[in-house]
Amino acid sequence: MTNLLILSHCIFPTPDIIRTAEFYEQKMRFRAIPYLNASEPHVCLYRDSTEIILTKTIGQRVFPNRQLYGYGYDAYFITKNQEELQQEFIEAGVNVVRPLGSTDYENKEFVIEDIDGRWLAFGIKNHP
Numbered sequence: 444m445t446n447l448l449i450l451s452h453c454i455f456p457t458p459d460i461i462r463t464a465e466f467y468e469q470k471m472r473f474r475a476i477p478y479l480n481a482s483e484p485h486v487c488l489y490r491d492s493t494e495i496i497l498t499k500t501i502g503q504r505v506f507p508n509r510q511l512y513g514y515g516y517d518a519y520f521i522t523k524n525q526e527e528l529q530q531e532f533i534e535a536g537v538n539v540v541r542p543l544g545s546t547d548y549e550n551k552e553f554v555i556e557d558i559d560g561r562w563l564a565f566g567i568k569n570h571p
Contacts, residue, residue, distance in 0.1 A: 450492075452494040453494075453496065453517075454495075454496045454498060455495055455496070455497050455498070455505075455518075455557075455559070456497075456498050456499070456500040456503075457497050457498070457499070457500060457505060457559050458499075458500045458502055458503060458504055458559075460479070460484070460485075460486055460497050460498070460499050461486075462558065463486075463497055463558055463559055464477070464486045464488065464497055466557060466558035467488045467557070468488075469535070470535045470536060470537050470558075471490070471537065472490055472531070472535075473489060473490045473495065474489045474490065475487070475488050475489075476488075476489070483498070484499055485497055485499075493520060495518075505559040505560055505561060507559075507560050507561050507562060509562060510560075516554065516562045516563065516564045517561035517563060518561065518563045518564070519563075519564045519565075519566065520563065520564070520566075521566070521567055522565045522566070523567060525543050525551060525552065525553055525565055525566060525567070526543060528553075528565055529542070529543050529553045529565070537555050537556075538555060538556040539553060539554070539555050540554050540555065540556050540562060541553055541554035541564075545569055546566075549568060549569045550566045550567065550569060551566055551567055551569050552565060552566025552567070553565055553566070
């Protein structure tokens with residue numbers, strides 16, 4: 444059987460698309476490409492093989508999963524170099540809400556909070 448799913452992108456609604464894009468560029472080293480004059484205005488954020496798409500909320504605030512449902516991240520990114528990435532984010536002033544460690548579901552991960560309050564995890568399965 445062939446692989447039918449190839450890649451996915453996060454879509455993050457935000458009340459201030461420019462402010463959020465600047466956070467990702469300045470603090471998390473993403474490259475922003477704005478499509479603000481498109482029929483559905485958005486900004487694409489790129490880093491390595493990852494893409495995040497920002498859309499406008501028409502003024503509504505962001506409600507992270509943990510606020511809506513009691514727990515849960517808003518995105519999960521697979522990475523092999525968590526130590527290096529976590530240190531990069533710390534040096535850039537990104538809020539690390541859960542430092543690098545092993546979870547009870549056998550992942551090695553850390554979690555940051557973005558400018559809109561979303562919790563983003565960066566991890567990978569621990570291998571025995």
